[in-house]
Amino acid sequence: MLRTAALSLLLLLGGWAAASWLTYDFQAWTDEGARRLQVALHPVALSEPLLAQDSQGRSLALSALLGAPGHGPAPGSHAAAATIVDFFYTHCETLCLSLGSSMQQLQAALRADQQAGRDSGLRLLSISLDGARDDPAALQRYARQQRADAGFWQFVRLPQAEQQQRLLQQLGVVVVPDGRGDFEHNAALLVFDGAGRMRRVFDLAEQQLALDYARHLARQPRP
Template sequence: MLRTALLSALLALCGYASATWLTHDFQVWTAEGARRLEVALQPVVTPPVVVDGPGMTPQPLAQWLAAPGTVTVVDFIYTRCQTVCLSLGSSFQQMEASLLQDRATVPGSASDSPWADAGKRVRLLSISFDGAHDTPDQLQAYARRLQADPAVWQFARIADGAQNAQLLRRFEVVVVPDGRGDFEHNAALLVVDGRGRLVRIFDQTEQQLALDYARDLARRQLP
């Protein structure tokens, strides 16, 4: 009886220790939650990959993202997607409308606020992980369908397959070909600071939360 009790206690202790390690002291219970916590605790540096797109000359992505005082909300899409990417596009459209309103705010007016000023420094970037198909012309046509304003929302792709895979690994974006020419992929809103570091990850339904965080981060980065 005593042996059984001791064995049960040992198993419970091992289970508790494993759960503590796997859930970061019980702060998260899922792999996605762990990913978000790890990014919040340790920002992820953008790898040396080259992007191009409509109105964007080929350049290192880190260079494009690393604009002092600027914050960028990033998502990963492909233009042939008829499911998740449409939802992401809707989220970005809502954020774009808010950011355009920020840009239209007149300094010193009754509607002016630190939030609006900071919002003028927030950008949106959609990166296609299907670079072989999504040429700059394809991305331009896609942007027109979404009525994206390039002053706020831009589109890019990584033409080099190895570099594309490197970025997906670094940002932990899961993309799996479905065998029919499309992809299964996870979806999130990634916030990148003015140093080109991924600092927060939000669910695609949390566009307002992501936008508010991006504005606040931009405000804190203001000189």
């Protein structure tokens, strides 16, 4: 009986240890939760140069848009002290509608900050999931539909499919073609610091938290 009890205790301890390891000491119970905790503990920097194209057809380094040291800002813009990023595609009629609405509200908050003399240098960046179809003309139309102010909010695609896929994998953005020309994808607000590192991932429902955290990052000196 003692042997059975000891074996049961060992199994219980083993299960507890495994659960603790898999959930980061019980802080995350889903793959997405684990991903977000991992990002918070270990900020993600872009591991290679990636070439983006904006709505004006200009080619520029994605790191420049994210304000990484050693890269100048995009033409006509200022270096970002922090950036809130989302992933979308222009013909999406589901999650992207909610993402667009959130980004519009964030833009309104940034404009209000600027008008009140509190411009922190925080900027917004929307990256297309469909670089093959979302050419500069499509991005420009979409920006107009969203009433985007280029001083606060920019739209880009990665024309090279291989670079787009590597970026999505590196940032943990899940994109699954549905076979009808659309995509299933996770919707979130990714916050990057002025060094171009992803520091946090927030749900759409946590829009205010994302904004507050990005404002906090924008006030910090660059590493």
